[in-house]
Amino acid sequence: MLLILRMQPSEIRRLSMDEYWIWVDVCHKEINRRIELADRLNGQ
Numbered sequence: 001m002l003l004i005l006r007m008q009p010s011e012i013r014r015l016s017m018d019e020y021w022i023w024v025d026v027c028h029k030e031i032n033r034r035i036e037l038a039d040r041l042n043g044q
Helices: 009-013 018-041
Strands: none
Touching: none
16 A cells, blocks of 8 residues: 555554455555556567
8 A cells, every 4th residue: 555555654554444455455456457557568
């Protein structure tokens, strides 16, 4: 979350567990999107 969403540790610490897992899912989707984009740019 620090690198993908640029959330600060203090922001992460304030999240409830439900909110935390929602943001984990958002990060997972963003990572996959970036991987797919990199693959497309590399012709794979």
